[in-house]
Amino acid sequence: MSDLEVQAELASRPGHAAPTRRFGAAETVAGILALFLVVSAVAPQFLAPGDPLAIDPLSAFQPPNGAHAFGTDESGRDLYTRVVHGTQYSLVIGVAATAIGLGLGVVLGTLAGMLGRVVDFTVNRFLEVLFAFPGLLLALLFIVIFGPGVATATIAVGLSTAPGYARIIRAQLITVRSAAFVEAATALGRSRWQILWRHILPNTLAPLFVLATLGIGQAIVWAATLSYLGLGAEPPTAEWGAMLSAGRTYITSAWWMSFFPGLFIVLTAVTATVLGRSIDRRMRHI
Amino acid sequence: MLGRIAARLAGAVFVLWAVASVTFCAVRLVPGDPAQAVLGGPGSQASPEALAVVRAEYGFDQPVLVQYFAQLGRLATGDLGQSYALNTAVGPLVLSQLGGTLLLAVLALALAWVFALALATWSTRGGKIASSVGSGLEIVAAALPHFWLATSLIVVFSIWLGVLPPISTDGVAGLVLPVLTLAVPLAGFLGQIMRESLLVALESPFVLSARARGESERGVRWIHALRHASLPAISLSGWAFGSLISGAVVVETIFARPGLGRTLLNAVTLRDVPVVIGVVMIVAVTYILMTLLTDIASRLVDPRLRLI
Numbered sequence: 001m002s003d004l005e006v007q008a009e010l011a012s013r014p015g016h017a018a019p020t021r022r023f024g025a026a027e028t029v030a031g032i033l034a035l036f037l038v039v040s041a042v043a044p045q046f047l048a049p050g051d052p053l054a055i056d057p058l059s060a061f062q063p064p065n066g067a068h069a070f071g072t073d074e075s076g077r078d079l080y081t082r083v084v085h086g087t088q089y090s091l092v093i094g095v096a097a098t099a100i101g102l103g104l105g106v107v108l109g110t111l112a113g114m115l116g117r118v119v120d121f122t123v124n125r126f127l128e129v130l131f132a133f134p135g136l137l138l139a140l141l142f143i144v145i146f147g148p149g150v151a152t153a154t155i156a157v158g159l160s161t162a163p164g165y166a167r168i169i170r171a172q173l174i175t176v177r178s179a180a181f182v183e184a185a186t187a188l189g190r191s192r193w194q195i196l197w198r199h200i201l202p203n204t205l206a207p208l209f210v211l212a213t214l215g216i217g218q219a220i221v222w223a224a225t226l227s228y229l230g231l232g233a234e235p236p237t238a239e240w241g242a243m244l245s246a247g248r249t250y251i252t253s254a255w256w257m258s259f260f261p262g263l264f265i266v267l268t269a270v271t272a273t274v275l276g277r278s279i280d281r282r283m284r285h286i
Numbered sequence: 287m288l289g290r291i292a293a294r295l296a297g298a299v300f301v302l303w304a305v306a307s308v309t310f311c312a313v314r315l316v317p318g319d320p321a322q323a324v325l326g327g328p329g330s331q332a333s334p335e336a337l338a339v340v341r342a343e344y345g346f347d348q349p350v351l352v353q354y355f356a357q358l359g360r361l362a363t364g365d366l367g368q369s370y371a372l373n374t375a376v377g378p379l380v381l382s383q384l385g386g387t388l389l390l391a392v393l394a395l396a397l398a399w400v401f402a403l404a405l406a407t408w409s410t411r412g413g414k415i416a417s418s419v420g421s422g423l424e425i426v427a428a429a430l431p432h433f434w435l436a437t438s439l440i441v442v443f444s445i446w447l448g449v450l451p452p453i454s455t456d457g458v459a460g461l462v463l464p465v466l467t468l469a470v471p472l473a474g475f476l477g478q479i480m481r482e483s484l485l486v487a488l489e490s491p492f493v494l495s496a497r498a499r500g501e502s503e504r505g506v507r508w509i510h511a512l513r514h515a516s517l518p519a520i521s522l523s524g525w526a527f528g529s530l531i532s533g534a535v536v537v538e539t540i541f542a543r544p545g546l547g548r549t550l551l552n553a554v555t556l557r558d559v560p561v562v563i564g565v566v567m568i569v570a571v572t573y574i575l576m577t578l579l580t581d582i583a584s585r586l587v588d589p590r591l592r593l594i
Contacts, residue, residue, distance in 0.1 A: 006525060010478050026422070128297075129304040132570040134525075135532025137550075144554045144562050145315050221431045225536060228433045229551060244433060248540075255441045262434030269429035 002131065002164030007214045011277045012284075030274035033267055040087035050078055052085035052238040061254050071256035073246065075236075079256065082238040083264050089239040090268065093154050093232075094220035098212055100158025101219070105165025106208075112166070113173030114196060123166070130163040136222060143231050150239075153232030157222045161215060168211060172204045179203070210280040217272025224265050240265050294581065298574040305570045306361050309563045310354055316559060320346050323557060324370045344368070366564040371556045376564035380549065384568060387538070387545035391530040393461065394468035395523065401473035402519065406480040407507065410488065420481060427474030432536040436467040440540075454543035464541045468533050472526055476519050484515035513587060520584050524577035531569050 040047055056076035064071045070079035112123035133141060139156035146152045176182065177200060185195050226232040227241030228248075235246040240261040247257030313320070321340040325332040332340075341347045345356060360367065366376035409420025443463060444452035454460040487493060488511050496510045534547035542548075546565055553561035585591045 002525070003529060006475060006522065010475070010482075125300070125304070129301050129308060132301050132305050132573055133566060134528025134569070134573055136535060137532055137566060137569060140535070140550060140554050141309070141312060141562065141566060144557055144559060145312055147557075148555075217429065221429070225431060225433060229536065229539065231554065241433075244437070248437065251437060251440060252445055255445070258434070258437045258441070262431065262437070265431055265434060266426070266429050269431075270426055273425055273429060 002161070002167070003135065003218055004161055004164030004211065004215055005168060007218065007273070007276070008168055008211060011210060011214060011280045026274050027278045030271045030278070033271045034275060037087055037091065037268060037271065040084045041091045044085045044088060048078075048081040048084040050081040052082040053077065053236060061250070063254075064256055070260040071254070073243075073254070073257050074250060077236075079243075079260055082243060083240070083260050086238040086240050086243060086261065087264070089150075089233060089237065090220050090224065090241075090265070091216075093150065093157075093223045093239075094216045094268075097154050097157035097161065097219040097223060098215045100155060101161035101215065102165050102208065102212055104159070104162035105169050108162065108166035109169030109173060110196075110201075112170045113177065114192075114200075120170075123170075127163045127166055133160070136160065136225065139222065139226065140231075143226070148231040150233045153223055153226040156226065157219050160222070161219060165211065165215070169204060169208070172207055173200060176200050176203045206283050207280075210276050210283065213272055213276035213279060217269040217276075220272075221265060221269050291578070291582075294578055298578070301574060302567070302570060303358075305567060306358060307354075309566060310357055313559050313563070314350065316557070320344070320559070323559070361567070366567065367560040369553075369558055369561045371553070371558040371561070376560050379561065380546065380564040380568050383544060383546045383549045383565075384572075386543065387531065387534050387547060388572070390461075390464055390468065390534055390537070390543070390545065391527060393465045394472065394530055395526060397465055397469035398472035398476055398526070399519075401469060402476035402480050403512070405473070405477040406484050406515070407512075409481055410484050411507075417481075421478070424474045424477045424481070427470050428478065430471045430474070432467055432471065432533045433540060435470060436463070436537055436540045439463050439467060452541070454538075454541040460541075460543075464537050464543060467537050467540075468530055471533075472530065476522060476526070479522060480515050480519045483518050484511055487511040487514040490514070517584060517588050520580055520587060523583075524573075524580040527576040528573050531573070 036047075044052075054077060056072070058076060059068075059072055060074055060076040062068055062072040062076075068078050068080065070083060072078055073082070108123055108127070112120045130138060138160035139153070142156040142159055143152055146155075182195060182199055185199050190198075223232060224239070224241030224244070227234075227239055228245045230245060233239035233242045235242045243261040244258050247254065247261070250257055316323075319337070321337045321344070322332065324340050324344065325336060345353055348356070357367075364377060366380065368374070369376050369379065372379070405420055405424065409416045412420075440452045440463065443450040450462050451460050452463075454464055488507075492514075493506055493511055496506050501510075531547070534545055535551050536547070537543070538545040538548040539551055546568065550562065550565040552558075553565065
């Protein structure tokens with residue numbers, strides 16, 4: 001199993017599937033947070049007009065106060081501004097990594113699910129081998145080959161999530177393939193590719209959307225972890241993991257330097273989980 | 287059952303061979319001359335003579351296929367090669383680090399199970415509010431990144447309260463924060479899955495029949511329902527173990543604790559390829575063994591599986 005499969009499994013458990021049409025409290029909060037995060041990513045100036053890299057050595061290491069809601073860092077940069085502007089980096093990295101993982105997963109999963117037993121067997125063994133590098137290990141292996149940096153870290157996270165996507169998509173394809181409407185299309189003499197494109201893929205897209213939502217939260221956490229370990233984005237970039245990494249030096253005196261960037265990572269991950277599950281539940285009960 | 291285990295072992299050998307091959311190809315992909323890497327990277331300006339000596343010593347001058355089979359042969363006899371940076375044998379180095387990480391992972395897994403069980407039993411009994419609080423706690427716990435949880439725990443318990451050491455020492459006190467850091471997010475995942483299956487189990491006919499036999503509520507919950515509810519969590523434990531090892535990279539680095547994770551991160555930073563491969567191989571072996579163990583554990587708990 002991969003992290004993603006666990007997430008997907010949790011999202012589809014029956015206990016979550018209370019068929020309500022109303023938005024629950026958790027969903028409302030998650031929706032507001034998602035809106036806040038998207039605005040921070042698209043128009044950070046709107047929420048935090050300052051410059052995230054502007055230094056002000058005279059007001060370094062200020063704890064949270066009226067002028068600096070999240071405090072300031074070692075060069076007097078305003079942490080609230082940096083955290084808001086950092087959303088852009090983290091979301092872009094998360095979305096890009098998810099796109100890579102999902103893209104590879106769709107290709108591998110479709111090959112395995114559609115091209116018969118030999119391909120299925122080969123792809124499955126290949127995935128099994130990739131699963132022997134749990135969690136971040138595959139990403140670390142990739143980074144040791146291609147060197148650290150934002151681009152390699154993003155690709156590394158994407159690659160290490162790909163096997164999970166592939167296996168879920170394969171399972172989904174196999175379920176859809178045996179549905180009555182596919183049988184009907186076959187009986188009507190449609191070609192294999194026509195059936196794949198017009199009937200099977202559209203019916204696997206909806207679950208993919210849920211997966212991607214759940215996956216983005218995971219990808220952001222992993223990318224931030226790599227930055228924290230010094231293998232992704234580097235300080236003074238206003239990326240959340242890099243900010244935490246910079247705050248580590250001053251942990252004894254300035255807790256706020258580590259606390260707030262991390263809080264935003266947690267909020268993003270929780271938002272992704274709650275929204276992913278909410279979408280999943282709604283789709284199942286249409 | 288024995289046949290199944292044999293099949294799984296054969297599968298494990300295949301996966302190991304493939305892991306070895308993948309890592310061998312990966313090393314070929316590392317840009318630059320490996321002999322240069324042994325002598326301290328491109329900045330070291332090693333003389334051509336020194337490079338030639340290293341090439342001959344490590345076998346870099348042989349054809350690729352010869353190197354491949356030589357490496358497979360060495361791996362089969364347990365020889366993981368020489369570290370570029372430390373100039374020691376990788377096998378003993380990695381093995382000496384394995385114990386610390388395993389201890390961390392096993393303790394964290396056990397603690398996560400305790401948390402998850404407590405949370406699941408409490409939140410399924412306490413009515414609607416307990417159930418919402420429980421599921422909220424689980425979702426947040428599951429989303430906590432290890433590095434943030436670790437720094438937050440250090441701030442609270444080491445700096446503010448001063449009760450636990452921020453750096454992992456030899457004693458039990460030094461283990462508390464690292465284990466807690468690994469256990470809490472995992473408990474979030476295990477708790478969610480356990481609560482859901484506990485709810486399903488409490489509705490099922492075998493619980494009704496146990497109640498009809500006059501069994502106490504405690505007996506029903508702890509003996510019948512929990513046994514059923516722990517099945518999906520047991521099958522998750524293989525995955526959990528993998529994610530614990532991956533989490534150990536972060537936790538061991540933050541708490542300055544010796545172990546596989548920290549060795550791996552140092553090797554990645556120094557691009558010490560043989561050590562990276564050594565750690566990855568050891569992790570793959572332990573991971574495969576762990577999935578085998580969870581498979582056996584599921585069979586012990588679930589009599590239905592023993593029929594297949």
